[in-house]
Amino acid sequence: MTEILDVSKIINEINKELPNCIVKNNDDSVWIRPDDIKKVCSILKNPQGLDFSFLTSISAVDYIGYFEIVYHLTSMRNNYSAIIKTKCYGRKNLALPSVIDIWKTADLQEREIWDLMGIQFQGHPNLKRILLWEGFDGHPLRKDYLGN
């Protein structure tokens, strides 16, 4: 069975190298300050540490007051998983550091989030619309998107 890794182990591992970047946590997820997300991800990927070599998926959720970006991570060697989250406040000019340098699989997924949710990823080499066409007005997965 793929276990959900004990949150305290994740917090310890992050705090060892980068204190004060954890906002809060619950039973299965850890919230990180948005600016630190890339550094935290590279700490978690470290093969000598927790070894989260596989980024299962990146999801974005619109909670109207803020956007939440959710990273589902899996360690294939140790067969456990973890959930890392971060919050982006506001509706305009949202930006997060891209994790494409850490996991190349972020490429298409970050483009999809930019396209449908309107969150930019700084450091992504080719951040443009993917499912909709260039020139499309708005980001349809947002809760306030009305369409025509």
Place this chain on the structure above:
Amino acid sequence: MTGIRTEPVTVNLGPQHPSTHGVFRLRVTFDGEEIIDLEPVFGYLHRGTEKLAETRNYTQIVTLTDRMDYVASMSNNLAYVRTVEKLSGIQVPERAQYIRVICAELQRIASHLMATGFLLNDIGALATPLIYCFREREKILDLFEMLCGARITLSYMRPGGIFQDADSDFWNALDILIQELPHYLDELEALISKNEIVLARTRSVGILSDADAIDYGVTGPILRASRVKWDLRKANPYEIYNRLDFEIPIGVEGDTYDRFHVRLLEMQESVKIITQCIKQIEKGPIRANTPYFIRPKPGETYQSVEGPKGELGFYLISDGGVSPYRCKVRAPSFINLTPLKKMMLGWKMGDLITILGSIDIVLGEVDR
């Protein structure tokens, strides 16, 4: 040959092209015959499934999942209903779990047959092997028709179980199919996997190393062809997979041939799984007592299954209402396209089609 200069040429492959398996466009730059740059362009089949799901109730969304990977609807149904069950704490009767596993494995065989047939079609073995594959797939679709009346967009599974029990006609036909299938799969293997032309076109073409496969987030037969022994049916057994005995075939090199061969071997394993399920299944209820309007408690969950294309996951968030607040799909076909450039750069025009065919994408799932 010094002094001869070539100009790079950009060619559009698709969106309407028989080898792109749907409406998919590749913008490829060639230097002579060699690929020096490429960019996939998709979205032609984007229907906004995730947005549509936010306005439908949990039972209705089953029909949306059919239309993503439309050659493997059963696996999509299974991934989705499992997530809803986890989110709302529904216990599924054992008989339903067995039937669901049988259906998912039948669907895996059908999907792999299509992948194999079309790959050979793309290589240039026009239609003949494809018809061999379609002949077997047809029998599986007939079985699905006996279960629920549909052949492609099945909507057979429900949160809490299945739509209706399988009748005796189905079990008889399944017995015959299971006896015949290994023979046909052997025949397919004998016809193809030692064929000199197939070997010349696929061996060592489009190699993806194990480290790259993990880094690019690839799953399913492509990951296993790259020697990574990772299958969610073993790594994180769902339904009743922990009671079944089966192997995970892996590749040797991670080339196009391995991707095709792993699928052939997986079909044999699926037959083994179904045989065991038929032996173990017992009579009983086929559906938990769930209301039509399911209202899970506020919360979220991510659940995934090993679909024919790879890890198919659903991330559902409930706010306590009758529809999900957010329904995100981790689509394996979509993410498996990430290493396309890595696999194709430096290869020739003819190899492009072979490599794309070996990834086995379904555009309904890529674009959603």
